[in-house]
Amino acid sequence: MNVVQGFGLPKPQSIGSTRPHAAVIGAGIGGLAAGALLGAKGYRVTIFDPLDKPGGRAYAFEQDGFTFDAGPTIITAPWLFEQLWEACGGKLSDDVDIRPNIPFYKIRFPDGTFFTYSADKDAMEAEIAKIEPDDVKGYRSFMAESKEIYEYAFLELADKPFHSLPFTLSTFAKLIRLGGYRSVYNVVSKHFKNDRLRSVFSFHPLLIGGNPFTTTSFYCLIAHLESKHGVHYAMGGTNALARGIASLVTRNGGQIRYQETVDTILTSGRHATGVRLSSGETVPADIVVSNSDPATTYSKLLKDLPRRRWSDGKLGRQDYSxxxxxxxxxxxxxxxxxxxxxxxxxxxxxxxxxxxxxxxxxxxxxxxxxxxxxxxxxxxxxxxxxxxxxxxxxxxxxxxxxxxxxxxxxxxxxxxxxxxxxxxxxxxxxxxxxxxxxxxxxxRLLSWQGAAFSLQPNLFQSAWFRPHNKSEELDNLFLCGAGTHPGAGLPGVVCSAKIVAELAPDPETLTAVQAGTEASV
The missing domain is CATH 3.30.519 (Guanine Nucleotide Dissociation Inhibitor; domain 2)
Known part of the structure; x- marks a missing residue:
């Protein structure tokens, strides 16, 4: 098997109507990426979305000659998209023009002074020294800790499914040593004495829906991620990235059906058999992937399914962004x-x-x-x-x-x-x-409680504690997007799509099973 490095998927398969069918609910970045990767794996893919074009939270509004990105605007891990395109037989730069932002951003304090945030170590230390010279040393130690967290929590675990308790326990000792029980603000405060600098280096969880005072300190990794790989922008807006991924889906024979809302995931026993649309149309599927919020998936799309873990009561008790x-x-x-x-x-x-x-x-x-x-x-x-x-x-x-x-x-x-x-x-x-x-x-986006980023990234709503990428309720239902592992943000939802594509059964195996069933009949 010819495997593409990075995503571990076979190179794109030939298009054919007899391939096993994957129904994907939602054309956000996570659903699009999952659909593209499943198509490359050999599935016939159909994506359903209630909006009139791709993107979900990364939609774009066009009015009065302006284009407005509706949601995410910061790209921090462009190599993930390069790997996605390669896995689907393409090249990112052929479809999307991603450019670095230098500096990353400016922070304005209430008194009108600014802090310029960038990857330039000397410039950052000079900015810090203007506010509190003694915190320059703290910046160095914070960035060292951020790097250590990044190298384990992101590089080793972000694209690994946390489905089993044994696997979770096997990572637990190092996660504890890295201080995951502490909050982002707690860790930042250990390194910085100045309140302004504590705010500057702890606000990042807000970009993915978390409260810096309760978000697990694993998200301190964002500082190193930005410093190492930069902050980028897709020319034309982030929706240009969504449109590019949508093109990967259709190039491999997939279909995206806009202005179509999935009303119900159809089931038989512990098996998802397809989806029913609000129009009443039913679409059979061999696997179903939901890019919708887990709470919406379980409480609305599977409202009649007796659930073992994600009951309505438990979903209602979770902390949302x-x-x-x-x-x-x-x-x-x-x-x-x-x-x-x-x-x-x-x-x-x-x-x-x-x-x-x-x-x-x-x-x-x-x-x-x-x-x-x-x-x-x-x-x-x-x-x-x-x-x-x-x-x-x-x-x-x-x-x-x-x-x-x-x-x-x-x-x-x-x-x-x-x-x-x-x-x-x-x-x-x-x-x-x-x-x-x-x-x-x-x-419009069917977000539970109107939360912009689904579940908060607290310690006990992370990794094994989040709704799993392979559903605990149905054997062939998979979840991607902000509400499942590893979490919100463009890197997170792309990693969730990668996990889903790797967990999905080999379509050749499904084809063989189908052929055997037909032969026995």
């Missing part, structure tokens, strides 16, 4: 002193996160992430214009915010803050605008 308020807007002028990625820290850090994750109240203050892709990509807006989105972490729908009432008021507060800090006269130059709230995540 925060929600997001996102304002997409275009301006008829450029703000060329604003970079591609800017974080605007609010007056509170721990208190705000407590309000979002624990108290679930919509606070008066906020912290923001401002994305300006037109800083590097003129294709996302008309000449002389800027395209933006600004994101504010907010409580998910377990909170009591009435978004139908407060959304515009909240947008106006954010606009006023941006006008006062980074974008002077903003209100005079807005020519395109739209908003997204946790209601949109629930209703």
């Amino acid at each position: 925060m929600g997001l308020f996102v304002w997409y807007f275009g301006t008829d002028r450029r703000y060329d002193d604003v970079g591609h990625h800017t974080m605007l820290f609010g007056p509170r850090y721990k208190g705000l996160l407590k309000d979002i994750f624990k108290n679930r109240v919509l606070a008066e203050d906020f912290s923001l992430y401002l994305h300006r892709p037109s800083a590097n990509d003129p294709s996302v807006g008309p000449d002389g214009c800027d395209a933006y989105y600004v994101l504010s972490p907010v409580p998910n729908l377990k909170g009591d915010a009435d978004w139908e009432t407060v959304a515009e008021q909240y947008r106006a507060k954010i606009a006023a803050e941006l006008e006062a800090t980074l974008l002077p006269d903003l209100s005079k130059h807005i020519v395109s605008s739209r908003i997204s709230t946790p209601l949109d995540f629930r209703d």
Whole structure:
């Protein structure tokens, strides 16, 4: 068997209608990648998605001449996509133009000062020394610890399925030694004394839906991941990456059926037999892959299945990520002193996160992430214009915010803050605008509780404790995406797709079984 290094899959098989069928629920990055890899493995693949084009959370809105990435904007492990393309018989650079962002981003403190975050060690130490010279040594020790965590938790475990307790226990001693029982903030505080620097080096879990004060310290690995491999952007937006993966699916004979919602996963005993669409159409399948939230998969798509582990009660007790308020807007002028990625820290850090994750109240203050892709990509807006989105972490729908009432008021507060800090006269130059709230995540993306990143990455919601990539409830149901192992973020969902493709049975074996069954009949 000719195997592609990195993903461990055979090179693409010939297209044929008699191949075993894989039904994939959801055309997000995880579902698309799983579909592409299963096609390369020899399956006939059909992907179903309620939206009108690929991407899921990585969708793109196009209006008034602007292109707005709906969700993820930061690519931190481009080699994973290179391996994905190679496994499917292609070359990433032929379909998608991924370029580094230098610096990664700028962080603005409430007093108007900035911290420039990059991979340049000397520049980073100079930035730290401006705030607290004594913490330069702490930066060095933190990056050393981040590297150690990365080399084990990411390189060795991110693409390995945590299905068995023995395997989990075999990794447990080293995971404990690496301090997984501590939070990201706890580890960062061990190395940095200055509160501002503690915020700078601990906010990363928010990019994948975690509270830095409760997220397992394994996610300290992000600092080394960024430093080693950089922060990248796909020209045309992240949805260009989704479109590229979609093309891998169709090149190998797969089909993507947009504006089709899966209503039910059909079962017989412990076997998934296909899916039923909201239209009433049933589609038989040899395996089913769900890129939907695990809570949606189990509580809605398998609502009538008696479940051993993921009962409705247990799913309801899990801790889900925060929600997001996102304002997409275009301006008829450029703000060329604003970079591609800017974080605007609010007056509170721990208190705000407590309000979002624990108290679930919509606070008066906020912290923001401002994305300006037109800083590097003129294709996302008309000449002389800027395209933006600004994101504010907010409580998910377990909170009591009435978004139908407060959304515009909240947008106006954010606009006023941006006008006062980074974008002077903003209100005079807005020519395109739209908003997204946790209601949109629930209703449009079918996200449980309107959570933007599915389950939080806490210690006891990681690895073996997350819903498994090979379902515990059905023998031929597989899960990929943010809610399963290894978790949210583009690297995580691609790794989950790789795990699914490797766990799925060899289609030649299924074909032989089918042939034997037909012969006996």
